[in-house]
Every structure is written in C-alpha cells, then in structure tokens.
Amino acid sequence: MDNQQDRASWRGQLTLRGVIIGCIGCVIITASSAYTALKLGALPWPIVFAAIVSLFFLKLVSKGKTSLNEANVTHTIMSAGAMVAGGLAFTIPGAWMLGLGDQVSFGEVLIVALAGTGLGLVATAIIHRHFIIDTDLEFPMGASAAETLRATEAGGKTGKRLFTSMGIAGVYAVLRDAFGVLPQMLAQLAIPGVTFGIYNSPMMICVGFLVGGVAVIWWFAGAVLANFGIIVGGSAAGLWTADAAQGIVKSLGMGLMMGSGLAVVLKDILPQVASIARGVKSDASSQDGTQSLVTGSVRTDAGTFAVILAAIVLLICMGLGLGPIEAIVVVLLTFVTTAMSAQSCGQTGIDPMEIFGLIVLLIVAAFSDVQQVQLFFIAGIVAVACGLAGDVMNDFKAGHILGTNARAQWIGQAIGGILGAIVAAAVMMTLYQAYGADAFGPGKAFVSAQASVVATMVSGIPSVSAFVIGLVAGIALYWAGLPAMMLGLGVYLPFYMSFTASLGALLAWIMKRVRASKNASLPEAERAAKEADAQEAGLVVASGMLGGESIVGVIIALISVVAGLAA
Template identity: 65%
Template sequence: MDSFLASLRGQLTLRGCVIGLIGCIVITASSVYTALKLGALPWPIVFAAIISLFFLRALGSRSLNEANVTHTIMSSGAMVAGGLAFTIPGAWMLGLADEISIPEILVVTLGGVALGLVCTGLLRRYFIEEARLEFPMGIAAAETLKAGSAGGKVGKKLFGTMGLAGLYTALKNFVPGIPAIFLGNVSIPGVAFGIYNSPMMLAVGFLVGTGAVVAWFAGAVFANFGIVVGGTAAGLWTTEAAGGIVSSLGMGLMMGCGFTVIAKNILPAGVRALRRALAERRGSAAGAAGADAAPALASAPRGVAGLAALLVAAAALALCLALGVHPLVSVAVVALTFITTAMSAQSVGQTGIDPMEIFGLIVLLLVAAFSATAQAALFLIAAFVAVACGLAGDVMNDFKAGHVLDTSPAAQMTGQAIGAVVGSFVAVAVVVLLLGAYGPDAFGVGKEFVAAQASVVATMVSGVPSVEAFVIGIVAGMVLQWAGLPAMMIGLGVYLPFYMSFTAFLGAMAKVAFDAMQKRRQAGLSPEQRGQRQADAQETGLVVASGVLGGESIVGVVLAMLAVLAA
C-alpha cells in the first residue's frame, strides 16, 4: 500500500483535483449538449490538457505529470456523457420518457463506469505497452503538454475565442431575425439544404481532419443528391420513401463498419488479451506469455483486486435491480460488456474512433433476441454498455499520454475514477435538464437536438424503415471498412441532415485555406524557422477551434438551464 500511495505523490494533488473537477463539470455538461446537438462528440482530451496546464502554471506548478493527471480527471466525464446522449434519448423518441426514471439512469451510468474502469485496468498493459497501438488523441495530449502550449498568449486566444463564440450563441438565442440556417430558403424536396448557423459545427470540421470530413461530405452528397433527388427524379421512389432509404442505409453503413472493425481488428486481439489478463489474475500464466499480458492491477495491492471484483458484482446487481431483468440477463450483459470494452480500446487505439453506441446496439440486439426484455430496459442496457465503452476509450487515451510522459498509471486510474463518478452525476443531471427544458419531442433528426446515434438506437428497437437498404448498408459498410475506407464517416454523412454535413465540410475547407496561407507565409524561411512557425500555426488553429467548440457548447447548457428556470 505504501508503494501505491507513493506513486500518487506529486501527481494526484489537491489543487489538481480541484481544477480537474471544475473542468470535468464544465466539459461533461457541454459534451452532453454537443453530442445531442451535433450528433457527434469530438475528443476533449487536448482541450482539457491545455486548460489543465494553463491553470497549474498559474498556480506555480511545472509538473507535466501533475498536469496529465489533472487533465485525466477533467476529460473523464465527456465520454460518459456520450454514452448517455447516444442512447437514452432514443427512448424519448419512442414515447418512453415516463418509463425511465432518473435513479435508473444514474444507476446504469455508475454501473457502466465501474465496469469500464475495471476492464481497462485489467487490459491497460496489453493495449498500451505490448500492442503499441497509436492512440492518436492520447499522443496529441502528451505532445500538447510537452510543448507547454498553455502559456500566456495561448490562454488569451483560448478564452478569447470561447468568449466570442459564447456571446454569438447568446445573441442567436435572444436577438430576433438571426436565422438558424443560412440559405435555408433554398427549396430542394427531401434535402435539408443550407449552412448551419453554428460556429461549433465549423470547429468540428476544422478539428476532425480534412480527409475524414471529405468522406463525411461525400456520403451526404450521395444520399441527398443521388438517392433523394436523383432517385426521385428517375421515378424509383417517392421523396418520403427516399428518406427512409437514406436513414436505413446510413445506419447500415455505420453498423457494417462496426462489425468489420470488430471482426478484423478488435475481436481476435481483444478476446486473446482478455483471456490472458484473466489467466494472469488467476495465477495460471507463466513465463514470457504471462509477462506480456500482465494487467495493470497485478502490481496493485490485493485489496484493489478485491475492489475490482466487488465493482463487477455491483454492476451486475445494479442492472438486475434497476432494469428488473432476469439475473442471467444481467450476468450476460456484464460479460458482453467486458468484451466490448476491449473492442472499444482496440478501435480507439487503431483509428481514434470509439463507436460506443454500435457496441451498445450489438449487446441490445443480442439481449432482445434471446430474452423478453421491455423496450425501456433495452435502452438502459445500451446506455450501460455505451458508457463503459466510452470510458474505456477515454481511459486508454489517457494511459497512452501517461505512458509517453511516464505518469503513474495508479495516479491516472484514481483520477479517472474520481472524474468519471462526478461526471456521471453531471451527465445525468444535464440530460434530465434538457429533457425538462425542451420536452421529448425536441429530440430526433431534423429537430432541436439531432441526437443521431440515439435515433439509430430507437430505430433499431422499433423497426428499420427499409430493411433492404439497411442490409445493403451493412454489406457496403463491411466492404468499405475492410478495404481501408472510412465507412463510419460516410455513413454519418448519409444519415445526418445535409446542412450539418455541409457546414462541417466548410470548416474543413477553412482548415485547408488556413494551412495554405501559413505555407505561403513560411516561404523563404530557414528550415528551423519554418518548423517553429508551422508548430505555432498548428497550435493557434487547435486552440481557436477548441475555444469556439467549448464556448458555444457551454453557453448552450447555460441557456438550457435558463429555460428550465423560466418554465
């Protein structure tokens, strides 16, 4: 125990916890809003790293490990928020809001957090040290901290853009005459054409990456102008039928991508890693094979292993009591969640993408196929799995950053647990807050909160509009992903309203223009000067885009709170 406590000293500090928890509350709340509003949730890990280092430096700390643990606390609630936002609102779309209580949502969320922490603790060494996966967001966070990018001018840029974006968001809400969609008066039957009046959406396009957004936009063009406009003009189907085809095809593409990632990359390595880790826990592994798979918890005090077992049992019991399902169903969900968290870690490590709602859907469909489980309980099961998988992706990114910076895994895991538990309460509170402020009819494609992933879950529970298009989408998604093409992003473009995809595309084009302008400015400089200018430009773009994203999403949550108070 002494060695365990020693590993926390200087890394998990009181000031770091205070800074991390304040940031965790803000980021978790804004992540719920972002996920529901945009149907996407960019990783907040780099943003959290910048904020953590900025405030710790202001308090006189120069420790990168302390900043790393602080940002671990700060970002840990975001993917918990994603797990809820990508699943639970689907129940509201089916009129089941009264059948899911706040305590049930909270119990399921905390259960998912507990299982996600245990699974990642078991598998940390394999995925981080042995498999040597890229974990691009974790590497980005480590490099951000190493560069010390949260100093004076950077802090002004960050908070300045956050303030401007927040002010503009408030003006949109209170000043009449500012349209929600520019060019929205352009009428194309079946196509939601226009430019979304959302700086946050532009920032998403800027941050995600040009190649990924181009694939996203290509899917949108194909769906809206190929299937809807072209197919309707050719007399193949009506505009209404085209909408069902497009939504079914988009869901199929995303699910096909998920299946292929599982079959090709995740399942073989994930299952082997899980078996080796559990064998090591039983003391049956030996020699080099045992060393390769040694889990992070192996070197922890024996009481930690007992706590892990207790958390697993508590998660299973929580499912059983909160959902009213058969104990065997609860045990099966817990077992499947162990597997899906390994899949999630593998996916994030290889692609930087965590399709947490796809994993929730897989478990949901398996449960529905073999048991008579109520629809409301199915949504809670999907949320349980999605929260665990979302947290697993975040934990592994943080562990990768810690591995680069030589941060104590024990300090990071402790910080992650603190932030995830607090984030659970915040995420549930904001989800309930938005439901109370806007009502269940505000959630769904084309409504106030697009909630694209939750809409997919709802559709799968209630029935697919076009089974043929859905099957074609699954096959196409599997083929595209197997060929190395971004099927998930293409499917997202097919599924989302065109104006959202178009706006994200404009954000990506702004990134192309920004890079071209910086390249012209660097012409004639020495290699050393060019490298420094390029690093400064990348930092500026990241900070400004992150500030825009954070400013609008935070003010969005504040506006929702005001709406509740005024009701």
C-alpha cells in the same frame, strides 16, 4: 521502471488536491452538460475547458508548484462526467416521450449510468494500447487539450497563437449562441430530405482541418452517397419516397459503423488476447503503463475486470429486469461499440454515442421480447459507455503527448466517471420531476433531439436489408484497409456536418499547396524547417479554435443551468 518507481510516478500525478479540484469541477460540468444536452440537443467537449481550469486552480493552491501531468490527470477527473451525462440525456428521455415515465425511477437511471461507466472503464483499459500507442490516431480534442496546457505553461509565440485563436472562436460562439447575431447555418438550400448547408462552427471546420486527407474524403463520400445518391437520386428515380430513403440511409450508416466496429475487434483487438494471456500467466507487470492500467499486474487486472463485469451483469439483471442472456449480450456488444467510439473520436473528434446505443438496442430487440422501457435502458448503458470511452481516449491522447502516466489518468477517470454517474442521474430525474414529461421532445422546453430519434427507432430498424448490407460492407472495407467507419459516419450524419468538415480539410490542403509553392526555391533544410513551423502553427491555431468554442459552450451551459434553476 520497477513497481515502486511506477507507483511513485502515478501517485505524484494523481494528487489529493488534484482529486478535490477535479471532483468539484466534475459536479459542475456534469450538471451543466446534462442540462445542455437536453436543452440544446448538443454537447460540446469540455476537455479543453477542464484542462485550463485545472491548471489555473492547481497553480493557485500550490503557489505555482504544479506540473502539466498533474493538471492533465486533474482535468481527466473533471471532464469525465460530461459524456456520462450525454449518454443518459441522449437516450432516457425517449422513454418519457413515449409515456413510460412512471416506469423509470432514479434508481434505474443510476444503475444505467453506473453500468455504462463500469463497462466504459473496463473497455478503455483494454483497448488503450491499440488506439493510443499502436495506431496513434489523431484524437483532435485530446491533442487540443495537450497543446492548450503546453501553451498556458510556456506562453511566447505558441501561447499567443493559441489564445488568440481561442479568443476569436470564443467571441464568434458568443455572438452566435448567446446573442443570435450570427446564424447557426450558412448557404442553406431547400433539398427534400437533405440538410444542405454549412454549419457556422469554427470547431467543425477545425475538425476537418486536423483530420484532413483520405479520412475526410471517405467521410464526404459517404455523405454524398447517402444524401445525393440514395435520398435525392433514389427518390427522383421513383425507387422510394424521401422519408423511406432517410430510413434506408440511417440503417445503412448504422450497419457500416457496426461492421467497422466488429472488424476492429476481430482484426485488431482479439489478436492481442494471446499476449495478454501470456502476461496473465507470468503475472507480468507493465513497464510503461500501457498494458496494465489498474494495478500494475496484468493478472490482477484480468481478475479485477472479471469481477467488475460479473457485477455489472448481475446489476443489469437484478436492477433493470433483463434476463442473463440479454445482459451478457449487452456487455459483449458494448465492448464492440466502445471500440467503434474510440475509432470515431480518434479520426474525427465526433462521438455519436446514441447511434451506438441504437445499434445494440435494435440487435437485442431482434432476438428478445424485452419491454420498451428496457430498450431505453440498454441504449443508455451503451451510450454512457461510448461517451465515457470517447472522453477517456481523448484524455489518454493528451497524456500520451505530455508523458502523463496512463494509470493515473485511468484511476482519475474512474473517480470522475462514478461521481458523474451519480450527479447526471440526479440532474436528469430532478429536471423530469420539475418540468414533467411534456417538457421533453421536439419543439418543447427540452428538445432532447437524440432521445427523440431513439424513441422513433424503438419499433425496429427502418430497413433491415440496408443494415445487413452496411454490416457486411463495413467488415469487408475495414479488412481491406479502408476507413469504413468514416464512410459510415458520412452516411449517417446530417450532410451539413460532413460538408463543413470537408471544407476544413480542403482549407488545409490549399494552405499546404500554397506553402509548397512559396517555399519551392528554398534550400531543403530551410524548406523543411518552415514546413515544420507552419504545421505546428496550424495545429496550435486549430486547437485554439476547437478549445475556444468548446469552452464557451460549457460557459453558456453553466449560465443556462443557473438561469433555468432561477426560473
């Protein structure tokens, strides 16, 4: 494909009507996401919801003359701002909780949002090929969006499976979240220091179902090690208190994930620098949209990225008061953490963006005497970048499945991300001005759970030795070909999340064994066909469950925003 054909391809998918529809949806979803993240301490992925809404309105305005690729690019724009809002909501309110509200202005929050968005966009353009093409990770939310678009377009058996499962999960979520008929947790046990139970969430079960296999085994192993080895076992042995054990666990988990992220960059990303440099030297243009996502020329892309990064460093220094060394360190570490975010989203569908913000915050605090409020700005930049990276990579996965031009998606993500940064910053500061600092924190009107954790960690890493052990172990495990990121997630996340995901993986294993036993006597060709149909059905139903709960989460958020403004 030459450059003229390539331009025609992506411009046919990134349309004016798609941009307009995407931007309107982006404003609404970003505002609702900011409110939800602050109010509920959680943020459902809006990708599937945005995909359905995009296809519906495109068909409406074009009288049915649209394509799945145009809808995919449109929903990329629409969903981009949600995770930018999450990155801000999961970090910045921590400064308000510590009484630093008078040191946080709209301009500074906007700079944090724009800097994180810019870093996320540059990083994902660079790592796109590795995570989407070379490693072909699952990215369950992106795959769910692709399956939803296909089913919406095609209908038939696939459509019935998908929308039936979406409806069941949606009704379930309404009964649980809107009416309180169903509990949030099942089978809870009072174990000191351990949140034991089953998260009553079809989405979490389906994440484990889709990921399955060895990855979930390591995930669950990390949870068992942290909760029953370090917290329960260590406390019972008198090595430390339960509170101290939780600090050790958090530090170890962050170290494992940081080590895994560093290893990804050192082992998988840096070796590609040579090929990228050769492309820059020859001014090679991308033939398949996987090497140059911005301009079509690797050399021009490299120059564009250099200018963007220099501008971000300058913006951080002048707008947030950080020194040039600190700003450069933040930028460099953000590239590491976006790779970690991509790895996590690709394997689990979970993007612990505030964890990555905490990691960089603590590293900068270890060598630089920056002000407390600046630490929150650092965490916000990283969290926004990682949140956007998770959304971008899921969108890229959907595009890879559907054959969407990656450049069109990246440009769409840039439009939605920048618009989302402005909207998210405005909503955050509006809520702060309306309700005051006393409305944010555990037990308050806006629980801001993640930001509360950031606030408590600003004083430093609870256990430096555990963090260092995790860092070294994360690098070594990944280099040995073992899923260190999954182990780290299991160590860091609450036990109930890991346990619930493992139940989903166990369900997938049982169903596979039952099918194998049932079809054992069939001829090989017929057995293979039935297995393929069953796998497709499982993917579609699980995707529907993911989509149903996430769609209802966004709708409930929209209702909450309207109700909150009315009050």
